[in-house]
Amino acid sequence: MTTSARPATPTRPGEVGLTSVTDVQDVVERARDRYLAAVVADTSGWSDGDRRRLEDLGFRGGDARGEAVRTLDLTIAEDGTPTRLLDNPALASLNSHHARFAERRGEVARYLPDVSVWTGVPARPTPQDWDDVRTLLGTGAVFGVGADAVLPDGWQTVESAGGVQLTGEAVPGAPDPEAVELTPEDVPEILGLIARTKPGPFLPRTIELGRYVGIRRDGRLVAMAGERLHPPGWTEISAVCTDERFRGQGFGRRLVLDVAYGIRQRGETPLMHAAAGNTGAIGLYQHLGFRLRERGAPLFVQVP
Template structure:
């Protein structure tokens, strides 16, 4: 790997330049100058929205130009995790891998209403950002805010809705022989299982966010888990649930490990969120090797 911001150091197709340039224009110029090679931009210290400017300039994931330029935050969060994107995973997802699911106003983004309930706002919102949240979500809407965000006067925190974030740097996962891939055709049955087990919101198009797997018994879906938020280098495991009649068989544990294995096969790291009061789930995830982060725990506020 080349670690210079000078494209003249790249001599063979497929080499990677890691640049610490802080200017978006300089990063784009580097990618355009040596098109056959990839450029990975260290975005430490970039202002919120700069990563999205890369896409606005035509470097989109899934096409040739997107393959020529990647962003990577190499800064260290306060708890020692070697990335800060986990402090704001929804915005990192919507400004990257999940940009196609985003509705935007200024620097604020939310998932399409039939895809996910998550909203991403800058870590330190400005007055304009709060105005954009109000316009995008509407009065009464509940949304997640970062640990450093200070709510404006008249905006209220939602009590009792706190959560925890867990990271799986040491979780390798394992494929499960009973797990079956779930598709959009399975959504009606998935929604029935979600209604019975209440693991958290799952909407008609949530399945499009990633890979979902389940276990069937006598043709009936009785357990599932899948992928939701997708900040750079990480994938969240979500919608972990088991029908009451089939609990105690380790199905949730097995499906979490199956999903984690798929994430690892892509070279990424699994991530999880859980309600702070769900000590049973938190204990299970820690037993599997996930660790609690000191930062990134979701808290929620309501638009006045």
Template sequence: MSTATLTTPGDVEITAPDITALGPDATRALIETTVDRARARYAAGVVVETAGSPDGLRRLLTELGFRRDASRGDAVYLRDLTLAADGTSTRVLDNPALASLGGHHARFAERRGEVVRYQADVSPWAGFPDEPTAADWHDAAALLGSGAHLGVSAAAELPEGWVELEGFSGVQLTGEAVEGRQDPEAVALTPDDVPEILDLVERAKPGPYLARTIELGRYVGFRDGGRLIALAGERLHPPGWTEISAVCTDDEHRGRGLATRLVLDVVHGIRQRGDLPMLHAAGGNTPAIRLYEHLGFTHRARPATRFVRVP
């Protein structure tokens, strides 16, 4: 074995000695069931350590779409679940909250059945199955509470009492070609800065920002005369990606390119970690979308997300 880590955030591990004792048919069934459940939860992948296992297990894994991952060890096999239909590693972006809460942000997760949400003072995002069952709708209502908003897939059939919300359209953009640039004047923000951040967010209204949102990633800003006047940072973190969020500038300081500089600084930090940047924008926020397009972000075609209200 090499010294590489066997799993990364979002991976599901199957231990080979446990499954080989089951017999060929049961082993295949367990692996296939694990892959299906991991895919439904938008996991990054399924990992199997095969050291000491018979060759038949490795042949079975190869047949089921696993490939040896030498970066993790000579006997490690991986089934990559991040790949979209076109072969790009964007599948986790179809349900980024679910992917984040099952991986890098698992410490912020509150779960009931297959429904998961961020802790209430961290983020309003929740992860919900693409093909929900009656139990999933019940669990969502219990976990989120009456009146909460929830993003669901376009094909989901709403139960009685659930109301679809109008005017909540949005776009998702990815920045595979955006390299970023570190800005020497950008100031790293800490929990001590949260009162100022909340004040700026209230004035500029980039979207929800809560008392502990700053714990989700790196946030930076610009100050003028000691006063925070611009902000940007990291929010959702599905495997291989990081979302740029809370991009805003005080009205009195717009037109100076501050948002552009902060976005590029955040992108630089994301790329230095080996991740790719992505972001969401309200469908009607044309100025922001044009800015992101100018920086090299591109629209990602995906099924529309509908927002509904818990009865």
């Protein structure tokens, strides 16, 4: 006879609780498609056979929440590294640390329009997911999906300059004595710097996604960097830019290391994204210790 379990209370962002062994396969598959970090269950009162069934599926014990808790780690990528969440960092973020910024339709999620341009779509979109994308984003919107996604009839990919992803497992970072914390009051000045330097989209509420720092000269903001996407265990460093008149002084390098240090201090790992053609930035990040992560190039699709 199958027994039910008390759901283990998720304590880490991106965890989902399993309430019964009867629906374990469905819960696990949905959690994988949504890029959640783990499935947890409190197996107190379960039969030995049901507990072994979980263990056969890869659930492991030894959780600090008690001997009865079994956890299935969903972060492991095909190469064995704990980077699977980075295949879809937007959805992993919106289903964990950044859930409060999410606008949802079914399993599809996007950031609120004044926060970020990123949209997260499940790994294997269903017909319902595509309908939800259309409803959530509207005709003409462009968004990214995994390289293996099968597009419905009438949906087309659009040309993209492409991008790369870099991970900073070997980057300890270093605090910078000149880095100043930026606040929402600084947003008008930040938007001015973004407009001059064009590092990528920065919206009125993007600053709420994490810690942003800058360097000032004569009271004016001349360089900045900060935190954007936040999958469990990772934080993206973004908006790295320097006013043209102050380039060549190492401000970008210093601010990346400052932000990376803050990420490391809370036990997480920094990551970065860069346009594939921005070889200067990619070279700098690699010099700092970031490594290029191989993954299938995402498809960019326009809603018909």
